[in-house]
Amino acid sequence: MGGALLTQWVKAVEADFTILDPFLDQQPEGARLLKKVEDLGDEQFDLLIVAIKPQMIDEILPAYKNVLASDGAIASIAAGCSVQRLKKALPGFPVVRIMPNLPSAIGAGVAGLYASEDAGKTHKDGVQELMEAAGTAVWVGEEDMLDRVTAVAGSGPGYVFEIARAYIEAAQELGFSAEQARDLVMGTLNGSIQMVLETGDDPENLRNSVTSKNGTTEAGLNALNGDGSLTKLLKSTTEAAYKRAVELR
Numbered sequence: 001m002g003g004a005l006l007t008q009w010v011k012a013v014e015a016d017f018t019i020l021d022p023f024l025d026q027q028p029e030g031a032r033l034l035k036k037v038e039d040l041g042d043e044q045f046d047l048l049i050v051a052i053k054p055q056m057i058d059e060i061l062p063a064y065k066n067v068l069a070s071d072g073a074i075a076s077i078a079a080g081c082s083v084q085r086l087k088k089a090l091p092g093f094p095v096v097r098i099m100p101n102l103p104s105a106i107g108a109g110v111a112g113l114y115a116s117e118d119a120g121k122t123h124k125d126g127v128q129e130l131m132e133a134a135g136t137a138v139w140v141g142e143e144d145m146l147d148r149v150t151a152v153a154g155s156g157p158g159y160v161f162e163i164a165r166a167y168i169e170a171a172q173e174l175g176f177s178a179e180q181a182r183d184l185v186m187g188t189l190n191g192s193i194q195m196v197l198e199t200g201d202d203p204e205n206l207r208n209s210v211t212s213k214n215g216t217t218e219a220g221l222n223a224l225n226g227d228g229s230l231t232k233l234l235k236s237t238t239e240a241a242y243k244r245a246v247e248l249r
């Protein structure tokens with residue numbers, strides 16, 4: 001995810017980026033690559049962006065205690081990992097938590113943002129600029145809401161890709177080749193999403209305008225969600241992801 005964001009940042013944000021990754025071999029375009037924190041010497045930075053797994057933070061972050069300038073801040077994309085835990089691992093700095101999603105890689109991401117009380121306008125504006133370079137950004141006023149953003153938007157592309165995959169599989173079952181099924185399904189998803197966004201109309205109204213009385217869509221929709229099972233499934237999907245985010249705090 002960090003790499004995906006970086007591809008957009010180096011194109012759109014005027015800043016110098018240094019990546020610290022012990023395992024990465026190829027230098028990312030537009031950024032400097034170092035292997036370990038000791039390679040920084042006494043260099044200091046405005047922002048430390050934490051893009052490692054939440055489970056690694058307590059172990060890795062303390063070694064970064066000297067890399068931030070006194071007015072610097074931590075920004076973390078780690079799912080769940082709370083401001084409190086980040087501040088415990090690296091005390092003394094404001095924290096902005098970011099929950100991005102994968103379409104950031106093509107500048108079409110949606111990110112949730114939450115700032116600790118001691119974060120200043122410069123810190124918040126800086127992180128907002130980064131995330132707007134990768135799509136859109138929405139601030140939330142309570143930290144718990146960021147874990148809810150994770151369940152809806154952070155993990156969301158995973159649900160959408162899985163729905164698309166299953167829809168393509170169903171089209172193939174109806175007799176289309178893999179390529180035809182992909183074109184039909186992805187074209188239908190894309191056109192329908194564009195229509196919601198461009199008209200501003202409610203998905204429910206648009207659904208009704210496709211559905212002729214006693215027609216084919218009605219038959220399909222009855223099988224899809226006639227008993228509300230799809231609605232229930234999506235509620236349990238987001239609830240399960242939120243529960244996991246809470247466990248990662």
Ligand SMILES: NC(=O)C1=CN([C@@H]2O[C@H](COP(=O)(O)OP(=O)(O)OC[C@H]3O[C@@H](n4cnc5c(N)ncnc54)[C@H](OP(=O)(O)O)[C@@H]3O)[C@@H](O)[C@H]2O)C=CC1
Nearest residue numbers: 001002020021023024051052053054077078079100102154
């Ligand atoms: N994937 C997604 O869609 C989203 C992910 N996130 C968050 O992003 C974070 C990364 O997740 P994701 O990108 O999926 O996972 P990855 O495993 O792909 O990324 C983790 C990165 O951390 C690097 N790394 C491992 N050890 C160290 C270390 N000691 N010091 C510095 N870097 C290290 C890894 O290097 P290497 O690959 O070389 O081992 C890798 O580049 C997580 O906290 C996750 O919650 C948030 C929103 C969406």
Ligand SMILES: O=C(O)[C@@H]1CCC=N1
Nearest residue numbers: 078079150154155156
């Ligand atoms: O699956 C995860 O934990 C990360 C956070 C949101 C998307 N991917």
